[in-house]
Amino acid sequence: MRNDKVAEMLEELGDLKEILGENPFKVRAYRRAAEAIRRLTTPIEEMVEQNKLSEIDGVGESLAAKITEFIRTGKVRELEELRGKVPPSLRAFLDIPDMGPRTAWLVYERLGITTIEELERAAREGRLRHLPGMGPKKEENIIRGIQLLKTTAQRVRLDIAWKIADYIIGELVLLPQAKLILPAGSLRRMKETIGDVDILVATNDSEPVMDKFVSLDGVRDVLAKGTTKSSVLFEHGLQVDVRAVHPESFGAAAQYFTGSKDHNISLRERGIKLGLKINEYGVFREPTDEKIAGETEEGVYEALGLLWIPPEMRENRGEIEAAERRAIPSLIELDDIRGDLHIHSNWSDGSETIEALAKAAVEIGYEYIAITDHSPPLGWGVKPEDLRRQITQIRKLNEHLNDILILTGVEVDILHDGTLALDDELLSEFDVVIASIHSQMKMSAQKMTERILRAMENPYVNIIGHPTGRLIGQREPYEVDMEAIVKRAASEGIALEINASPERLDLKDEHARMCKDYGAPIAIGTDAHAIVHLEFMKYGVGTARRGWLEPSDVINTKPVKAVREFLIQRRPSRRSRKG
Numbered sequence: 001m002r003n004d005k006v007a008e009m010l011e012e013l014g015d016l017k018e019i020l021g022e023n024p025f026k027v028r029a030y031r032r033a034a035e036a037i038r039r040l041t042t043p044i045e046e047m048v049e050q051n052k053l054s055e056i057d058g059v060g061e062s063l064a065a066k067i068t069e070f071i072r073t074g075k076v077r078e079l080e081e082l083r084g085k086v087p088p089s090l091r092a093f094l095d096i097p098d099m100g101p102r103t104a105w106l107v108y109e110r111l112g113i114t115t116i117e118e119l120e121r122a123a124r125e126g127r128l129r130h131l132p133g134m135g136p137k138k139e140e141n142i143i144r145g146i147q148l149l150k151t152t153a154q155r156v157r158l159d160i161a162w163k164i165a166d167y168i169i170g171e172l173v174l175l176p177q178a179k180l181i182l183p184a185g186s187l188r189r190m191k192e193t194i195g196d197v198d199i200l201v202a203t204n205d206s207e208p209v210m211d212k213f214v215s216l217d218g219v220r221d222v223l224a225k226g227t228t229k230s231s232v233l234f235e236h237g238l239q240v241d242v243r244a245v246h247p248e249s250f251g252a253a254a255q256y257f258t259g260s261k262d263h264n265i266s267l268r269e270r271g272i273k274l275g276l277k278i279n280e281y282g283v284f285r286e287p288t289d290e291k292i293a294g295e296t297e298e299g300v301y302e303a304l305g306l307l308w309i310p311p312e313m314r315e316n317r318g319e320i321e322a323a324e325r326r327a328i329p330s331l332i333e334l335d336d337i338r339g340d341l342h343i344h345s346n347w348s349d350g351s352e353t354i355e356a357l358a359k360a361a362v363e364i365g366y367e368y369i370a371i372t373d374h375s376p377p378l379g380w381g382v383k384p385e386d387l388r389r390q391i392t393q394i395r396k397l398n399e400h401l402n403d404i405l406i407l408t409g410v411e412v413d414i415l416h417d418g419t420l421a422l423d424d425e426l427l428s429e430f431d432v433v434i435a436s437i438h439s440q441m442k443m444s445a446q447k448m449t450e451r452i453l454r455a456m457e458n459p460y461v462n463i464i465g466h467p468t469g470r471l472i473g474q475r476e477p478y479e480v481d482m483e484a485i486v487k488r489a490a491s492e493g494i495a496l497e498i499n500a501s502p503e504r505l506d507l508k509d510e511h512a513r514m515c516k517d518y519g520a521p522i523a524i525g526t527d528a529h530a531i532v533h534l535e536f537m538k539y540g541v542g543t544a545r546r547g548w549l550e551p552s553d554v555i556n557t558k559p560v561k562a563v564r565e566f567l568i569q570r571r572p573s574r575r576s577r578k579g
Helices: 002-019 024-039 044-049 061-073 077-085 088-095 101-111 116-124 136-152 158-172 207-214 247-258 261-273 297-303 319-324 354-364 384-398 445-456 482-492 509-518 531-546 560-568 574-578
Strands: 180-183 196-202 221-224 229-233 239-245 276-279 282-285 290-293 339-343 368-374 405-413 432-436 495-499 522-525
Touching: 002 024, 002 044, 002 061, 002 077, 002 088, 002 101, 024 061, 024 531, 044 061, 061 077, 088 101, 088 116, 101 116, 116 136, 158 180, 158 196, 158 207, 158 239, 158 531, 180 247, 196 247, 207 229, 207 239, 239 247, 247 261, 247 276, 247 282, 247 297, 261 276, 261 319, 282 297, 290 297, 339 354, 339 405, 339 432, 339 522, 339 531, 354 368, 354 384, 354 531, 368 384, 368 432, 384 405, 445 482, 482 495, 482 509, 495 509, 495 531, 509 531, 522 531
Parallel strands: 196 239, 339 368, 368 405, 405 432, 495 522
Antiparallel strands: 180 196, 221 229, 229 239, 276 282, 282 290
């Protein structure tokens, strides 16, 4: 976890420098280096000892010195000095949408505001609008941003929680006393944010398990330690609870602690009607208290006359009725994915070559990938003439590849009026066209819907990328009539994307379920900007499972031939284009 700590140090340096008005290019250098270090598979300590920091993208002599200082002393002198200039609480302002670093410094310098509570009070009292560059609208946006921040406070992203859980499970599974280990709660249900992590361990000797757990690297504070439950605060302030249960009750505990609360209440009510009592120890027949199930989850559901329900579906959204009808869908699995249709290379804002991305995809077992670099007018977009060169390069690469097919592609910007940032002549040359919105997101729902629907009229558009534009905990989705978008996607044969980046998970689960109901195709793409981001696919699949999606609902579960047929189905024939 030291790589993450170094990245956090660089990000804090960048944030504090930005608040103090440092050159924005230098600030971006800190963030680029932090991201590069998060992507490393090699421990940063090894690179320091081997004097190889210069091999990391974006790490020059100055940053290498700071990283070395941090690894060897645990501190960075410049960071300590900056912390003395900027109140620590001020950095939290940067987490508020629409609250940039200069605004953060302005409200501190002019009004002496140092906390989010003080900031919200000042905004509601109308005291911010008179500051330079501010106004009533900016004030309103800051209030809205604070409310968004509050809704995600004390919660972490799905990927961060899984990373911590995987580490803990990987350590505990080495103990001979741990017979079975399972993550539970909202993590197992693959919710987009996690409040705390629950881990169940089946054991007849819990003391060594708890001793190991509370002594793990990364534990900040031990909140409680017992024989059946221990709780700690881990990295990112995340609370992790480990519960020890006897093997004969492991299934009942897994069902009970996975939840959701509403799902469990419905199960208990069903049990009462059947003369049964359900708890974390098992299923018992009333009034004799005879235990009839509990060792396995399947047994718990079977005792209630139900099929086993996948954890991602347990939200009391009709899954119990489906299980009673024996109509639980065969949900998509990670192994069903045959390719990734949303990947960025170092031609735009990605960090890897096309060849390296293809090699990594082969190791995953993919049959195909699509390189979908950005179009202008984004500052990191690839110019049309360079996109043509990229198409030529990919075609040449494919002549020498046996294990995978690289599809040519682009993520083209949807402009404010619904037209696309590239002309049809160039779009027709790509195998895959993803149309996405990256700017002007504060339109009315009607105008935004019209904007996207117009983009969907273009016959070369295959996929609408991250269709609601949200960034979890950072930016709310733009206003849009999703039902209208889904209906048009179904009628046109355009896929809507589940963007698997854990910052987005867009479409969200409810919209994925809507797509299934209307028959709109889905594409799950990682939006990868580095090889390590290809691993995000599991979060997209988790969201798809929460939306009850089956393999047939998702286009990139199909083999190459079927995918290519899908991609060309809306395109005019070459003859009609010439005519």
